[in-house]
Amino acid sequence: MVHARRGGIGRYYDVNGWLFVAPALGLIALFMVYPILWSLWMSFQAGRGMTMKFAGFANIVRLWNDPIFIKALTNTMTYFVVQVPIMILLALILASLLNNPRLVGRGLFRTAIFLPCVTSLVAYSVLFKGMFAPDGIVNSTLQAIGIIASPIPWLTHPFWAKTLVIIAITWRWTGYNMIFYLAALQNIDKSIYEVARIDGVPAWARFTHITIPLLKPVILFTTVISTIGTLQLFDEVYNLTEGKGGPSNATLTLSLYIYNLTFRFMPSFGYAATVSYVIVVLVALLAFLQFFLARERDR
Amino acid sequence: MRTKSTNILPALFTYGFVGLMAFLSVFPFIWMVLGATNASIDIIKGKMLPGEALATNVANFFTLVNVPLVFWNSAKVTILATVLTLAVSSLAGYGFEIFRSRQRERLYSAMLLTLMIPFAALMIPLFIMMGKAGLINTHIAVVLPTIGSAFVVFYFRQSTKAFPSELRDAAKVDGLKEWQIFLYIYVPVMRSTYAAAFIIVFMTAWNNYLWPLIVLQSNETKTITLVISSLASAYYPDYGVVMVGTILATLPTLAVFFFMQRQFVQGMLGSVK
Numbered sequence: 001m002v003h004a005r006r007g008g009i010g011r012y013y014d015v016n017g018w019l020f021v022a023p024a025l026g027l028i029a030l031f032m033v034y035p036i037l038w039s040l041w042m043s044f045q046a047g048r049g050m051t052m053k054f055a056g057f058a059n060i061v062r063l064w065n066d067p068i069f070i071k072a073l074t075n076t077m078t079y080f081v082v083q084v085p086i087m088i089l090l091a092l093i094l095a096s097l098l099n100n101p102r103l104v105g106r107g108l109f110r111t112a113i114f115l116p117c118v119t120s121l122v123a124y125s126v127l128f129k130g131m132f133a134p135d136g137i138v139n140s141t142l143q144a145i146g147i148i149a150s151p152i153p154w155l156t157h158p159f160w161a162k163t164l165v166i167i168a169i170t171w172r173w174t175g176y177n178m179i180f181y182l183a184a185l186q187n188i189d190k191s192i193y194e195v196a197r198i199d200g201v202p203a204w205a206r207f208t209h210i211t212i213p214l215l216k217p218v219i220l221f222t223t224v225i226s227t228i229g230t231l232q233l234f235d236e237v238y239n240l241t242e243g244k245g246g247p248s249n250a251t252l253t254l255s256l257y258i259y260n261l262t263f264r265f266m267p268s269f270g271y272a273a274t275v276s277y278v279i280v281v282l283v284a285l286l287a288f289l290q291f292f293l294a295r296e297r298d299r
Numbered sequence: 300m301r302t303k304s305t306n307i308l309p310a311l312f313t314y315g316f317v318g319l320m321a322f323l324s325v326f327p328f329i330w331m332v333l334g335a336t337n338a339s340i341d342i343i344k345g346k347m348l349p350g351e352a353l354a355t356n357v358a359n360f361f362t363l364v365n366v367p368l369v370f371w372n373s374a375k376v377t378i379l380a381t382v383l384t385l386a387v388s389s390l391a392g393y394g395f396e397i398f399r400s401r402q403r404e405r406l407y408s409a410m411l412l413t414l415m416i417p418f419a420a421l422m423i424p425l426f427i428m429m430g431k432a433g434l435i436n437t438h439i440a441v442v443l444p445t446i447g448s449a450f451v452v453f454y455f456r457q458s459t460k461a462f463p464s465e466l467r468d469a470a471k472v473d474g475l476k477e478w479q480i481f482l483y484i485y486v487p488v489m490r491s492t493y494a495a496a497f498i499i500v501f502m503t504a505w506n507n508y509l510w511p512l513i514v515l516q517s518n519e520t521k522t523i524t525l526v527i528s529s530l531a532s533a534y535y536p537d538y539g540v541v542m543v544g545t546i547l548a549t550l551p552t553l554a555v556f557f558f559m560q561r562q563f564v565q566g567m568l569g570s571v572k
Contacts, residue, residue, distance in 0.1 A: 014398070014400060016394070016398055016477045017394055017395075017397075017398030017399075017400055017403055018394075018403075019394070020390045020391060020393055020394025020395075020397075020398065020477075020481075021390070021391045021394040021395055021403060021406075023387045023390060023391070023447075024387045024388055024390065024391035024447050024452050025391070025406060025410065025447075026447070027387065027443075027446050027447025028410060028413060028447040028448075028449060030447075031421075031425065031443065031444040031446075031447055032413045032416055032421065032444075032447065032449075033413065034424070035420075035421045035424035035425050035428070036413075036416050036420055036421060036424075038424040039420050039421070039423060039424050042423065042424070090320075093316075094317065094320060097313050097316065097317050098317065100313075103313065103314075103317070108321075109317050109318070109320075109321045111560075112321035112322075112324050112325050113320055113321055113324045114324075114564075115324055115325060115328065115556075116324055116327075118502075118549065118552045118553050118555075118556045119327075119549055119552070120505070120506030120508070120524055120548060120549070120552070121506060121508060122506070122508050122524045122527055122528050122548075123506075123524075123527060123545040123548050123549055124327065126527055126528070126531040126541055126545055127327045127330065127331055127545060128327070129531060130330075130334065130342060130343060130531075130538050130541070130542075131327065131330060133343040133345075134343075135343060135344045135345060136343055136344075136345050137330060137345035137347060138345075139345070140344070140345035141345070171323070171324070171327070174320075174324075175324060179564055203309060228415070228417070231417065232417045232418060232419055234419070234508075234509050235508045235509065238528075239528055239531065239532070254419065255417075255418075255419040255509075258419050258422070258423075259419075259422075259509070259513075262422070262423055262426070263513060269423050269427075272423055273420070273423055276417070276419045276420035276422075276423070277420060279417045279419050279420060280415075280416065280417060280420050283415050283417055284415060287415060
């Protein structure tokens with residue numbers, strides 16, 4: 001009796017369980033799992049357009065001898081290595097300053113700094129392209145203040161084009177990261193800071209010795225998100241630098257290169273799939289590395 | 300008194316720094332609004348005063364762009380994606396949390412791994428799939444791959460942990476079927492979760508760019524994001540017109556932000572790019 005009932009309930013639970021999760025799992029299998037396996041298979045194929053044949057590791061060999069790929073990889077890594085730390089440090093400083101309840105108008109400051117998050121990646125890229133035009137508002141302001149003597153060629157010089165992409169991404173995402181840190185700071189006992197203050201610990205030391213260690217899990221989480229985002233960078237570069245990857249490919253990213261290989265040049269699906277797997281491997285490696293480093297430092 | 304005099308310099312620094320950052324964050328918005336009132340030539344020369352070209356810019360924008368159609372396209376894609384994603388993901392999040400089984404837990408963990416898959420690695424197979432299905436240049440092709448979202452399922456499952464089990468028990472005693480419990484009890488009780496998830500999905504769908512850029516190839520199907528991008532990539536873009544476009548494209552998300560600020564931040568905190 002008991003057994004029969006339990007079996008009955010078990011089956012009843014199970015049928016319902018599967019019915020509820022089936023649509024989501026089916027869609028994810030069809031539009032995520034199947035394509036990602038297909039692109040793995042494709043990365044071992046070579047050929048133009050739809051006529052492809054097995055090529056073994058030829059695509060991987062081609063990667064090493066492809067200066068444009070190396071360029072795109074270097075650029076993507078540069079964005080990641082330079083931009084992510086700047087943005088995270090800036091967001092942390094802003095969050096700890098805005099966490100002070102005695103700061104007048106902090107709600108207003110918070111909203112203002114968060115506001116860039118409502119813009120689409122395309123819209124803000126277009127705005128930045130106009131603002132950083134040769135005679136645009138940024139150059140004319142910098143000249144008026146006397147910081148620079150002649151206009152900076154933001155859009156046409158390799159170094160400055162890269163700098164512009166970094167400035168733009170930092171503008172868009174700093175407030176977003178700040179929100180995570182503000183939420184985490186709410187959970188830190190205020191008395192820790194009071195004690196440190198009474199003991200005469202200076203503000204900067206309170207930041208590096210209290211705030212950063214306590215926020216480590218959140219910092220790690222946001223670093224992983226930002227890493228994955230940066231490695232996939234496309235919209236900004238495509239819209240800031242005319243879709244080609246900027247002056248002499250200075251801003252070209254891996255995603256943009258894949259797009260170019262597939263939709264701009266003669267389609268070469270196999271090779272493009274190989275480049276896309278470079279991103280897959282990098283995302284997995286960096287996420288793993290960041291978790292590993294954080295765990296090591298805990299000991 | 301003592302604290303006041305020693306704190307004046309740090310306070311000055313704090314207000315200066317935070318104020319500067321707030322100004323830099325808001326400045327492009329001001330520039331966008333001022334830009335819409337100026338002629339293109341003045342905008343790229345860095346003019347920062349309101350001008351008289353607003354009516355001309357708006358008129359030009361409406362002649363260059365079939366505004367009702369473009370907005371209809373964006374709205375259609377966004378509404379379809381949002382409604383379907385919320386429906387499918389909340390069902391799954393509820394299912395995973397309420398009906399536990401070992402097999403489903405394994406599938407759930409496997410599903411979370413898909414969060415690490417970059418879109419760049421999916422776009423070629425997806426493009427070929429849509430081509431074979433004859434869906435290139437349709438809005439269905441834009442929406443379909445976005446509905447099954449591991450992240451939104453995760454978000455709903457996490458929130459379902461707070462769903463009181465007494466409500467389910469009471470409903471069962473009253474003889475409600477499982478789908479009725481979900482529809483008539485879970486959905487209304489969890490409306491704040493739906494609101495936060497709505498914002499994540501709405502923002503993503505409204506601003507989606509790379510995938511629509513690949514799939515939507517005719518002017519009749521393009522969304523506002525694609526239109527702005529192509530207006531701005533002209534050899535000599537008319538920045539006055541571009542500014543009108545960016546304002547119109549940003550207004551819906553800005554409105555959602557100001558009317559649902561609390562849920563917006565909540566949604567952002569839970570969202571993974």
